[in-house]
Amino acid sequence: MTFVAKPKAHHPNLPLNEIGLTRRDYEGSVSTLCAGCGHDSVSAAIVQACAELALPPHRFAKVSGIGCSSKTPSYFLNKSHGLNSVHGRMPSVITGANLANRDLHCIGVSGDGDSASIGMGQFAHIMRRRINMLYIVDNNGTYGLTKGQFSATNDKGSTSKKGVPNLYEPIDLVSMAMQIGASFVARSFSGDKRQLVPLIKAGLRHKGMAFIDVISPCVAFNNHQGSTKSYEHVRQHTQNVVDADYIEPHEEITADYDAGSNEDVQMPDGSTLRLYKLDADYDVHDRVGALNYVQRRHEEGEAVTGLLYVDPDAADCHEIMDTVCRPLNELNEADLCPGQEALEGINASFR
Amino acid sequence: MNVNYNDFVIRFANVNGSGSASANGMFAKALFRMGIPVATRNIFPSNIQGLPTWYEVRVSEQGYLGRREGVDIMVAMNAETLVEDVTSVRPGGYLLYDNSKLLSKTLQRDDIIEIGIPIANMLLPEYTDPKQRSLFKNIVYLGALAGLLNIEFDVITGMVATQYKGKDALIAPNIHALEIGRQYAYDYLQAPLPIQVRHSDAVGDRIMLDGNMAAGLGCIYGGATVCAWYPITPSTSVAEAFEQHANRLRIDEDSGQKNFAIIQAEDELAAIGMVIGAAWNGARSFTATSGPGVSLMSEFLGLAYFAEIPAVLWDIQRAGPSTGMPTRTQQSDVLAAAYASHGDTKHPLLFPATPKECFDFAALALDLADRLQTPIIVLSDLELGMNDNLSEPLEWDDARRYDRGKVLSAQDLDEMEVFGRYLDVDGDGIGYRTYPGAHPDKGAFFTRGTSRDEFAAYTESPEAYERNMLRLLKKWETARQLLPAAEVDAHESRVGVLFYGTTALPMPEAMDLLEPEGIKLDACRVRAFPFSDDVQAFIADHELIFVVEQNRDAQMRTLLINEFECDPKKLVPITYYAGLSISADFIFKSISEYYSQNKLPRLTEVQS
Numbered sequence: 030m031t032f033v034a035k036p037k038a039h040h041p042n043l044p045l046n047e048i049g050l051t052r053r054d055y056e057g058s059v060s061t062l063c064a065g066c067g068h069d070s071v072s073a074a075i076v077q078a079c080a081e082l083a084l085p086p087h088r089f090a091k092v093s094g095i096g097c098s099s100k101t102p103s104y105f106l107n108k109s110h111g112l113n114s115v116h117g118r119m120p121s122v123i124t125g126a127n128l129a130n131r132d133l134h135c136i137g138v139s140g141d142g143d144s145a146s147i148g149m150g151q152f153a154h155i156m157r158r159r160i161n162m163l164y165i166v167d168n169n170g171t172y173g174l175t176k177g178q179f180s181a182t183n184d185k186g187s188t189s190k191k192g193v194p195n196l197y198e199p200i201d202l203v204s205m206a207m208q209i210g211a212s213f214v215a216r217s218f219s220g221d222k223r224q225l226v227p228l229i230k231a232g233l234r235h236k237g238m239a240f241i242d243v244i245s246p247c248v249a250f251n252n253h254q255g256s257t258k259s260y261e262h263v264r265q266h267t268q269n270v271v272d273a274d275y276i277e278p279h280e281e282i283t284a285d286y287d288a289g290s291n292e293d294v295q296m297p298d299g300s301t302l303r304l305y306k307l308d309a310d311y312d313v314h315d316r317v318g319a320l321n322y323v324q325r326r327h328e329e330g331e332a333v334t335g336l337l338y339v340d341p342d343a344a345d346c347h348e349i350m351d352t353v354c355r356p357l358n359e360l361n362e363a364d365l366c367p368g369q370e371a372l373e374g375i376n377a378s379f380r
Numbered sequence: 381m382n383v384n385y386n387d388f389v390i391r392f393a394n395v396n397g398s399g400s401a402s403a404n405g406m407f408a409k410a411l412f413r414m415g416i417p418v419a420t421r422n423i424f425p426s427n428i429q430g431l432p433t434w435y436e437v438r439v440s441e442q443g444y445l446g447r448r449e450g451v452d453i454m455v456a457m458n459a460e461t462l463v464e465d466v467t468s469v470r471p472g473g474y475l476l477y478d479n480s481k482l483l484s485k486t487l488q489r490d491d492i493i494e495i496g497i498p499i500a501n502m503l504l505p506e507y508t509d510p511k512q513r514s515l516f517k518n519i520v521y522l523g524a525l526a527g528l529l530n531i532e533f534d535v536i537t538g539m540v541a542t543q544y545k546g547k548d549a550l551i552a553p554n555i556h557a558l559e560i561g562r563q564y565a566y567d568y569l570q571a572p573l574p575i576q577v578r579h580s581d582a583v584g585d586r587i588m589l590d591g592n593m594a595a596g597l598g599c600i601y602g603g604a605t606v607c608a609w610y611p612i613t614p615s616t617s618v619a620e621a622f623e624q625h626a627n628r629l630r631i632d633e634d635s636g637q638k639n640f641a642i643i644q645a646e647d648e649l650a651a652i653g654m655v656i657g658a659a660w661n662g663a664r665s666f667t668a669t670s671g672p673g674v675s676l677m678s679e680f681l682g683l684a685y686f687a688e689i690p691a692v693l694w695d696i697q698r699a700g701p702s703t704g705m706p707t708r709t710q711q712s713d714v715l716a717a718a719y720a721s722h723g724d725t726k727h728p729l730l731f732p733a734t735p736k737e738c739f740d741f742a743a744l745a746l747d748l749a750d751r752l753q754t755p756i757i758v759l760s761d762l763e764l765g766m767n768d769n770l771s772e773p774l775e776w777d778d779a780r781r782y783d784r785g786k787v788l789s790a791q792d793l794d795e796m797e798v799f800g801r802y803l804d805v806d807g808d809g810i811g812y813r814t815y816p817g818a819h820p821d822k823g824a825f826f827t828r829g830t831s832r833d834e835f836a837a838y839t840e841s842p843e844a845y846e847r848n849m850l851r852l853l854k855k856w857e858t859a860r861q862l863l864p865a866a867e868v869d870a871h872e873s874r875v876g877v878l879f880y881g882t883t884a885l886p887m888p889e890a891m892d893l894l895e896p897e898g899i900k901l902d903a904c905r906v907r908a909f910p911f912s913d914d915v916q917a918f919i920a921d922h923e924l925i926f927v928v929e930q931n932r933d934a935q936m937r938t939l940l941i942n943e944f945e946c947d948p949k950k951l952v953p954i955t956y957y958a959g960l961s962i963s964a965d966f967i968f969k970s971i972s973e974y975y976s977q978n979k980l981p982r983l984t985e986v987q988s
Contacts, residue, residue: 085820086820087817087818087819087820087821087824088817089816089817090661090816090817092657102826103826103838107824108820108821108824109816109817109824110660110814110815110816110817110824110825110826110827111825111826111827112657112660112687112826112827112828113826113827113828113829113830114653114656114657114683114829115653115679115680115683115829118649118650118653118680120650120653121608121645121649121650121651121652121653121654121657122653122654122656122657122660123657124608124643124650124653124654124657125606125608125653125654125655125656125657125658125659125660125661125663125665126657126658126660126661126816127657128605128606128641128643128654128657128658128663128665129605129606129657129658129659129660129661129662129663129665130661130662130663130815130816130817132817133661133816133817150646150647150650151646151649151650151653153646154645154646154650158643347641350638350641350642350643351637351638352637352638352639352640352641353632353635353637353638353639354635354637357605357606357639357640357641357658357663358605358658358661358662358663358815360603360605360639361782362603362780362781362782364632364639365600365603365605365630365639366600366601366603366776367600367601367629367630368776368778369775369776369777369778371629372601372774372775372776375597375625375774376587376773376774379587379588379589379771380413380587380588
């Protein structure tokens with residue numbers, strides 16, 4: 030970590046986004062994670078994505094659980110409220126936050142220990158409820174804060190820093206997310222900003238559950254030879270299947286791609302998700318096909334990255350429940366309290 | 381004939397899932413509509429179908445609502461429990477049974493009166509469908525009871541008509557079954573019996589409902605918009621009542637959409653997590669659970685306590701420990717709730733005793749949670765939550781405004797110089813909070829379960845940690861002043877009795893039983909923790925206090941000793957914890973025995 034505080038003043042010529050803010054307006058506090066930690070790259074990607082989307086930086090709710098990953102909401106979007114909850118329980122807390130105010134952008138950051146072990150139940154259930162949010166897992170396969178135990182996403186045979194192999198099967202969060210109900214599922218790599226930033230932008234704009242599993246190497250405990258979550262291994266063993274580009278509703282759509290292997294997906298808000306398919310046969314709308322593809326490649330030792338599955342028209346939890354459009358936290362006595370007259374009728378029904 | 385009017389206990393022994401509940405409920409409701417005070421108790425198994433279940437109705441012109449020992453009339457409709465049921469009848473009492481099968485000689489008692497009705501045989505020629513025969517059994521005995529006890533028949537037939545409104549085809553056969561039973565009582569039994577009912581005005585304008593229904597309604601009136609819950613007996617009906625009424629009362633007129641959100645969570649951890657997330661984001665929210673759920677929620681309660689996030693939790697207590705007796709009542713979560721979670725934690729508790737108080741405390745708890753920025757735990761129990769109780773009518777003052785506590789708007793933030801989430805600006809230990817998204821530049825902060833300074837920044841500074849913990853204690857003292865005071869009934873006796881929640885139900889009767897024995901006690905009904913000053917004064921003002929409660933370890937007594945550092949010898953535990961509700965007889969016997977054993981002075985002028 031660095032001890033140098035960020036200067037408050039910034040360069041006068043920093044570019045402004047559409048709402049007149051610079052990237053600095055989207056930053057957070059100085060990170061206390063290790064130098065070179067993949068999680069810091071994810072935070073930086075979130076900052077860049079939010080700034081490029083020109084979303085008001087105070088209109089987010091950032092929620093996390095416990096662990097290195099869960100510290101990161103402090104490191105982006107300082108103008109927004111954050112809640113660092115308890116281990117593995119980010120999904121329930123952010124569900125409540127989303128129910129209370131559907132107008133805020135919800136970002137949940139979790140880790141592989143937080144989501145795939147202690148919080149596996151909550152991970153599964155928030156997927157099936159399709160809360161409108163961006164759910165990011167900073168996935169490094171290890172418990173960093175407690176000094177390097179294996180996590181449940183670590184591949185079988187991958188070794189610890191001391192050379193001991195992991196004996197158990199890994200949990201694949203993207204497969205679970207696709208199976209259980211997430212309507213936007215992606216995997217990326219913290220070292221590939223070019224891929225990650227557009228995915229975060231699209232995920233933030235997606236209405237419903239957007240899940241991104243980001244392989245994010247732990248430089249302290251899981252970046253050695255023998256680990257399948259090291260920078261080197263991930264660079265060599267990822268297969269990018271679909272790159273996404275996010276195009277705002279007002280932006281001009283140019284046909285500068287090979288229409289045969291690429292596709293434009295219309296999002297309900299008028300924006301466009303442009304997909305650059307690196308495997309021409311891959312169908313990003315075919316959930317079962319995507320599951321098969323990811324599993325097969327995993328058998329071959331490859332981690333498939335990119336946008337794996339999207340259903341732009343799926344209902345989110347508020348639509349499923351048919352709640353009012355106004356945020357529930359803005360409703361007042363007039364909206365909520367039926368009053369004494371109605372109560373007299375209720376009393377009569379108990380006589 | 382020397383007739384006993386409006387004062388008896390009737391118990392129905394049935395098989396779970398046999399359709400008896402609606403007939404038995406109609407019996408109680410009929411008496412209630414005749415203006416006679418009744419208290420109902422469903423003694424049911426943790427089972428869906430096939431196990432024994434009992435329904436007990438205490439009928440009391442004097443208005444005693446607590447459980448009374450002994451059964452005056454046993455309606456024995458379950459062969460499996462017949463031995464036990466025959467034994468439980470008081471000498472001189474009645475046993476009503478289906479004598480289509482003769483009662484075994486070994487079961488016959490010569491100190492009770494057997495009333496055999498060949499219900500099954502009577503139904504054979506009347507109904508062909510076996511399911512109908514089985515269901516109408518219950519209606520036939522209800523008709524027979526109407527004849528035997530002199531229940532106003534049009535009250536019962538009126539209820540049948542209301543109950544089957546919309547299913548009109550069922551009305552006539554039901555009324556026919558009632559008439560079959562009543563006619564048999566007139567033709568073959570010596571109806572009416574010396575135990576009878578007659579019209580009364582003792583009910584007044586009271587209503588009859590269960591505490592969970594009242595709690596659900598109170599959450600609607602109190603402005604709860606988010607309910608997250610996980611099914612667990614005996615709390616499930618709180619969330620169900622909320623949803624049932626919200627689907628009618630909380631629909632936006634213009635859009636037809638819901639002004640509330642309810643989620644059946646995957647477990648109790650998620651339920652309380654959702655409540656905390658919603659309350660953090662400014663929505664009033666609550667959950668309902670029972671003891672096992674409180675155990676699971678404890679980690680989150682610590683977060684809400686330390687990070688100062690409002691939450692409302694209803695604990696409908698049942699008999700523990702562990703799974704215990706899931707369908708029996710107890711007051712055994714007092715300590716677990718008061719100090720839930722690791723580290724130094726404590727939570728305000730409310731102890732409702734009536735359905736009306738469930739309604740009032742539901743709305744109050746939402747106000748208090750916002751005001752105190754901490755979890756509020758309402759400790760009800762199965763006895764109150766799941767049984768129909770007489771209650772004062774529910775009331776709402778339309779001029780009442782929700783107390784949302786110290787929340788800063790964007791304008792407030794613009795007008796102030798310094799915002800620190802945990803700064804004690806007013807000296808009451810409560811800081812000002814902001815809702816997420818309130819202001820473009822000001823008021824955002826990071827909420828965390830780790831230690832932090834007054835400006836919500838993470839710190840491990842010993843001084844900052846200690847300042848924060850001491851401020852939380854100051855807030856605790858603020859809570860003491862805001863919570864409902866105790867109900868004290870003092871007449872300068874040197875001995876007192878202290879109780880809470882449903883232990884209040886049998887208390888007036890227990891006092892009436894004790895008085896002729898020369899025992900007159902001052903009374904204190906505790907309604908909240910931290911205890912109000914009047915509880916401390918009550919303990920100081922009396923030489924001896926019986927603490928009556930429904931758990932083995934005298935948990936309220938422990939809490940009093942712990943909080944007030946009073947002499948434990950002064951507080952005499954009277955505990956009943958076998959799973960039925962505590963009775964006046966038990967309280968009377970325990971206290972009068974204590975008087976005898978310890979040779980305590982009784983009032984010289986014995987009243988009769």
